[in-house]
Amino acid sequence: SAMKTRVLTAFPNLPQNSFEIQLEAITNNLNFEYKTPTVIRIYNQFKKQNLFGDLKSEVEVAQKIAATECQDNVIQKVEAIEKGFLTIQLNNQFIEDEINSILTNGLKFPLEKKQKVVVDFSSPNIAKEMHVGHLRSTILGESLCRILEFQGQEVVRVNHIGDWGTQFGMLINHLLEEYPDYQTNKPALKELEDLYKEAKKKFDSNEEFKVKSQQFVVKLQALDPVCIDAWKMICELSRQEYNKIYQRLNVKITEYGESYYNPILPEIVKECEAKGIVELDQGAKIIRVKGEKVPLMIVKKDGGYNYDTTDMAAAKTRILDWKCDRLLYLTDVGQWNHFKLVFEGAKLMGWHQPPNTSMEHMGFGLVLGPDGKKFKTRSGDTVKLIDLLDEAKERALKQIQLRVQENQQGKEFSTGTALSPEEFETAAERMGIAAIKYYDLKQNRISDYNFDYDKMLDPKGNTAVYLMYSYVRMLSILRKSGIQDFEVFKADHKFKITHQHERHLAAQLLRFVDVLQSVTDQLAINWLCDYIYDICVKIAEAYNQYRILNDEHTQTRLLLCEAVKMVLLQCFYLVGIEPIEKI
Ligand code: ARG
The missing domain is CATH 3.40.50.620 (HUPs)
Known part of the structure; x- marks a missing residue:
C-alpha cells in the first residue's frame, strides 16, 4: 500500500480503486526485494483516457513513479527497469522493526477470516x-x-x-473359512495382506465362493452381528498397521x-x-x-x-x-x-x-522407482512403506557417520560436540524421515517423481539433510557466542543492519507470511520448501560475507541468527522436519 500511495502521488488522477499493486519477490538481488509489473497494466488500461499526459510508454510512466518523492517508512527506493517493471528497495528501518518484532513477539500469521477446513x-x-x-x-x-x-x-x-464395500464379502467369507476361531486366535498382520490376495483369488476362480461372498455383502449391509464382528476385526488389524506409519511420520488424523x-x-x-x-x-x-x-x-x-x-x-x-x-x-x-x-x-x-x-x-x-519405472522391489513386489522408512533411516545413519568423520578431519568446521549412541539413533531416524518427507513436499505436486535415496539424502542439494545441517551449524554459532539467556539478550539489544547481506537475509525472513499465504491459496507446499532452502543458501553466503563472532557487529548478527533460527524452526515444523541439535 506504500507503493500504491506512491503511484497515486505520481498520478493523482488515477481512479484509486481500479488497481492493486502486484508484488513479486526478488530473492537474488542484494539491492531490491520486490518488483511489480503493475505499471504495465495501469498504462494499458488508462492510456486512452489520457491520464498520463505526454508520457508515451509504460517505461516513461514507470520512470516518473520512480522519480517521485514520497516519504514513507516502508520503501527506501524505487527504480524503473526494463519494460515498465519497477523494483522496490525496502527501508532499512522497516526491515529492522519487523525483525525486532519477530524477535520479541515470535512469528504470527495475520489471518483475515477464520475458516473451517476439512483436509481429507x-x-x-x-x-x-x-x-x-x-x-x-x-x-x-x-x-x-x-x-x-x-x-x-x-x-x-x-x-x-x-472400510466398506463389496470387497468385505469375500474377506469375511475367507476369514471365517480359514480362521473360524479368529476371536481367540487372531491372524497376524502379515497374514492380513495375504487374506486379501487369497480371498480375491478364490473369488475369481471359485463360483461357489463368489456367490457366498455376495451373500456376505448383503448380510454385512444388514448389520448381521457375525459379519460386523469379523468386519471390525479386519479393520482393527489394518488400523494397527497404518498407525505404525502415522507414528513414525508423526501424523495426527481422525x-x-x-x-x-x-x-x-x-x-x-x-x-x-x-x-x-x-x-x-x-x-x-x-x-x-x-x-x-x-x-x-x-x-x-x-x-x-x-x-x-x-x-x-x-x-x-x-x-x-x-x-x-x-x-x-x-x-x-x-x-x-x-x-x-x-x-x-x-x-x-x-x-x-x-x-x-x-x-x-x-x-x-x-x-516412481529410482529408474523412473513403476515403484517395485527387486523381486517385483510392491514396496512396504515401513521398509522404505527403515532404509531411509539406515542410509541417514551412514550419512551422519560420514559427516562426523569429516568434522574430525577438520573439513567442516567442528561443532565440538559428539553424539551419544542413542543420539545417533534418534538423529538417523529424524533425518531419514525428514529426507523422505521433504523430497516429496518440494516437488511440484502434479508431477511424478522418482524415489531416489541418493538424491533425498544429498547433503549438498535441496534436501532435508542440507537444511538440518545448516540449522545445526547456526545453533553451534549461537552456542559458541557464550550467551546464556537469549531472552534477556533479545530484550537488551535491537537488531540493526550493518551489512548489505544482513539486509538481504533479513528481507528473506520477512517473506514468511506471504509465502504461507500463497502456499494455502495455491495448494503449493513446494513454495515453502523453496523458501526454506533459500534461507539456508543465504545463511551459507552470509558466513562468507562477514564474521559473526568476535566482530564489532557481533550483537546484531547474533540477533539475526536468532531470528533465522526462529523462522527455520517454525518452517521445519510445518514441513514435518524434526531438527537435530548437534552433530
Ligand atoms: N481410499 C481411497 C484410495 O485409496 C482414497 C479416498 C480419498 N478420499 C475420498 N473422500 N474419496 O484411493
Whole structure:
C-alpha cells in the first residue's frame, strides 16, 4: 500500500480503486526485494483516457513513479527497469522493526477470516496395501494441516479409509473359512495382506465362493452381528498397521471412514431423486454432470452403493453438518475426474453455500522407482512403506557417520560436540524421515517423481539433510557466542543492519507470511520448501560475507541468527522436519 500511495502521488488522477499493486519477490538481488509489473497494466488500461499526459510508454510512466518523492517508512527506493517493471528497495528501518518484532513477539500469521477446513488425506483401504500413493497423500496432508493450523484456521483432519464395500464379502467369507476361531486366535498382520490376495483369488476362480461372498455383502449391509464382528476385526488389524506409519511420520488424523456415512446413504439417494437430477441408466441410478462424459453413479445396477455415493454423503456432511468453508481432498491426479463429478453433484444439490464453500482436489503425481519405472522391489513386489522408512533411516545413519568423520578431519568446521549412541539413533531416524518427507513436499505436486535415496539424502542439494545441517551449524554459532539467556539478550539489544547481506537475509525472513499465504491459496507446499532452502543458501553466503563472532557487529548478527533460527524452526515444523541439535 506504500507503493500504491506512491503511484497515486505520481498520478493523482488515477481512479484509486481500479488497481492493486502486484508484488513479486526478488530473492537474488542484494539491492531490491520486490518488483511489480503493475505499471504495465495501469498504462494499458488508462492510456486512452489520457491520464498520463505526454508520457508515451509504460517505461516513461514507470520512470516518473520512480522519480517521485514520497516519504514513507516502508520503501527506501524505487527504480524503473526494463519494460515498465519497477523494483522496490525496502527501508532499512522497516526491515529492522519487523525483525525486532519477530524477535520479541515470535512469528504470527495475520489471518483475515477464520475458516473451517476439512483436509481429507492419507485414506488407505482396509486389507489392501497402503502404497506409496497413500504415503504421498499422508505427507502432503499432514504438512498442509500444520500450515493451515499455524495460520489460525480450524482444521478437521479426516482419514476417509476404505472400510466398506463389496470387497468385505469375500474377506469375511475367507476369514471365517480359514480362521473360524479368529476371536481367540487372531491372524497376524502379515497374514492380513495375504487374506486379501487369497480371498480375491478364490473369488475369481471359485463360483461357489463368489456367490457366498455376495451373500456376505448383503448380510454385512444388514448389520448381521457375525459379519460386523469379523468386519471390525479386519479393520482393527489394518488400523494397527497404518498407525505404525502415522507414528513414525508423526501424523495426527481422525478416522471418518466410508462406513461412517453408511447409515445416511439411502436418504442421500432419495434427496437427489427428489431434486430431480437422477436418471435411470440400465438399472443404475446416475447423475449427469454438464460437460462430463462419465456420470456420477449413486446406485449400482445391483442396488448397492459405491465410492461416488459415499463421497456425495461425505460432501454433504462436511458442508452442512460440520459447517466447513473449505473441503480439500488429497489423492493422486487419477481421481481428478471423480472429484470433479462429486463437486459438481454437490453443487447441483445446492449443498455448497457460495461464495464461501470451496471444494478442491489437491491432486498429485505418482511416486516412481529410482529408474523412473513403476515403484517395485527387486523381486517385483510392491514396496512396504515401513521398509522404505527403515532404509531411509539406515542410509541417514551412514550419512551422519560420514559427516562426523569429516568434522574430525577438520573439513567442516567442528561443532565440538559428539553424539551419544542413542543420539545417533534418534538423529538417523529424524533425518531419514525428514529426507523422505521433504523430497516429496518440494516437488511440484502434479508431477511424478522418482524415489531416489541418493538424491533425498544429498547433503549438498535441496534436501532435508542440507537444511538440518545448516540449522545445526547456526545453533553451534549461537552456542559458541557464550550467551546464556537469549531472552534477556533479545530484550537488551535491537537488531540493526550493518551489512548489505544482513539486509538481504533479513528481507528473506520477512517473506514468511506471504509465502504461507500463497502456499494455502495455491495448494503449493513446494513454495515453502523453496523458501526454506533459500534461507539456508543465504545463511551459507552470509558466513562468507562477514564474521559473526568476535566482530564489532557481533550483537546484531547474533540477533539475526536468532531470528533465522526462529523462522527455520517454525518452517521445519510445518514441513514435518524434526531438527537435530548437534552433530
Ligand atoms: N481410499 C481411497 C484410495 O485409496 C482414497 C479416498 C480419498 N478420499 C475420498 N473422500 N474419496 O484411493
